[in-house]
Amino acid sequence: MHSDHDHHDHDHDHDNHYSDxxxxxxxLETVLTxxxxxxxxxxxxxxxxxxxxxxxxxxxxxxxxxxxxxxxxEWLAIDATSAIASLGYTGRQGEHMRAVFNTNExxxxxxxxxxxxxxxxxxxxxxxxxxxxxxxxxxxMDPRGVLSDFGVALPQDKKVRxxxxxxELRYLVVPQRPEGTEGWSEERLAxxxxxxxxIGTGLARSAGEVAA
Amino acid sequence: xxxxxxxGGQMGHGPVRPETDEPYFHGDxxxxxxxxxxxxxAFGAWTIDESRHARENIAPAAYLSASYYEIWIRALEVLxxxxxxxxxxxxxxxxxxxxxxxxxxxxxxxxVPSVLAxxxxxxxxAEGAPVFVVGQRVRTRNIHTLGHTRLPRYARAKTGVIEAVxxxxxxxxxxxxxxxxxxxxxxxxxxxxxxxxxxxxxxxLTVSIDAWESYLEPV
Numbered sequence: 001m002h003s004d005h006d007h008h009d010h011d012h013d014h015d016n017h018y019s020d021x022x023x024x025x026x027x028l029e030t031v032l033t034x035x036x037x038x039x040x041x042x043x044x045x046x047x048x049x050x051x052x053x054x055x056x057x058x059x060x061x062x063x064x065x066x067x068x069x070x071x072x073x074e075w076l077a078i079d080a081t082s083a084i085a086s087l088g089y090t091g092r093q094g095e096h097m098r099a100v101f102n103t104n105e106x107x108x109x110x111x112x113x114x115x116x117x118x119x120x121x122x123x124x125x126x127x128x129x130x131x132x133x134x135x136x137x138x139x140x141m142d143p144r145g146v147l148s149d150f151g152v153a154l155p156q157d158k159k160v161r162x163x164x165x166x167x168e169l170r171y172l173v174v175p176q177r178p179e180g181t182e183g184w185s186e187e188r189l190a191x192x193x194x195x196x197x198x199i200g201t202g203l204a205r206s207a208g209e210v211a212a
Numbered sequence: 213x214x215x216x217x218x219x220g221g222q223m224g225h226g227p228v229r230p231e232t233d234e235p236y237f238h239g240d241x242x243x244x245x246x247x248x249x250x251x252x253x254a255f256g257a258w259t260i261d262e263s264r265h266a267r268e269n270i271a272p273a274a275y276l277s278a279s280y281y282e283i284w285i286r287a288l289e290v291l292x293x294x295x296x297x298x299x300x301x302x303x304x305x306x307x308x309x310x311x312x313x314x315x316x317x318x319x320x321x322x323x324v325p326s327v328l329a330x331x332x333x334x335x336x337x338a339e340g341a342p343v344f345v346v347g348q349r350v351r352t353r354n355i356h357t358l359g360h361t362r363l364p365r366y367a368r369a370k371t372g373v374i375e376a377v378x379x380x381x382x383x384x385x386x387x388x389x390x391x392x393x394x395x396x397x398x399x400x401x402x403x404x405x406x407x408x409x410x411x412x413x414x415x416x417l418t419v420s421i422d423a424w425e426s427y428l429e430p431v
Contacts, residue, residue: 091329
């Protein structure tokens with residue numbers, strides 16, 4: 001967490017102790033703090049929020065509820081922003097949500113080829129690979145190749161739909177509900193929902209993969 | 213702009229490399245980079261569109277070899293200098309050397325939960341009716357602007373179908389350059405994979421973009 005940034009003797013910007021980016025960010029934070037433009041405690045609060053409060057467990061709860069509750073699933077399909085907000089998940093990079101549902105016919109995959117748009121309110125911060133060139137380049141052209149990089153193979157006749165997040169809509173994939181989970185509680189169902197399954201680079205875990 | 217950020221369909225980047233047990237941050241500096249980027253965004257001095265354009269303007273070799281947090285920091289330095297909050301000399305010295313611009317707001321720790329929970333909605337009250345209707349065939353324009361745009365190269369001059377009218381949203385091509393929000397209708401336009409990638413491409417593939425009305429023309 002936040003160390004002794006404020007007190008560190010910073011006359012040695014290029015001290016070997018720091019990598020270039022460590023030094024660069026430390027310099028930036030120091031200048032901004034000295035000018036009263038940022039509150040280092042606010043930075044701590046932002047980091048803590050995304051380390052402990054906003055992450056893929058939020059999205060898993062949305063998916064599990066959609067699986068268990070037909071009315072919620074319909075609401076999610078029609079007005080995802082409101083349906084998701086009803087569970088308490090709102091805000092930054094989740095202001096305009098859309099849910100897309102995997103079916104027997106179609107698999108959905110989400111990408112942002114132009115930057116790193118990602119539904120933070122339900123999935124938290126994007127993983128490194130989501131923001132890196134390989135995924136952004138390949139997802140729109142060869143999604144099956146991407147899936148293969150994740151060890152996932154779809155039936156050859158399954159349709160693949162790729163959603164490029166070029167505007168301010170943020171997409172949540174609702175994976176297919178695994179077989180053999182009839183009667184499961186939402187809490188237990190949520191255990192099956194991985195982050196990657198909500199991006200479309202994975203599938204939900206099978207019933208046997210979670211402890212009874 | 214046809215910048216290094218416009219990656220759809222580029223080749224040579226190798227396989228996607230998922231990380232087992234990926235940590236939230238790879239080093240403390242990434243935490244501070246996240247925090248400082250969001251805290252400076254809260255000044256209200258620039259829009260998300262201007263910040264995206266600052267990232268796109270990083271030179272291609274640097275952009276493609278940088279991690280995304282590095283891209284954020286490089287762009288943030290540009291924005292802070294452009295809006296006169298800091299100087300190059302200050303960044304080099306690592307210390308404040310004098311007063312600069314005053315932001316509308318400084319993000320305090322107590323404000324963080326409400327600011328993050330509120331976000332920054334980009335939709336605006338609709339004016340007029342959408343020009344295109346669901347099911348209509350449209351062609352994307354062949355635009356190669358020097359400025360900011362959210363129409364990716366791979367999807368220009370391609371014929372697709374309007375799948376949804378998504379709402380009335382701030383137009384980034386103008387807003388990134390201080391020309392006003394000028395909101396427009398946004399549509400989800402879906403393309404057959406072969407329309408984009410040609411013969412021999414995956415016959416099961418469809419790709420959609422979310423397009424502002426002025427990216428589109430009737431077929």
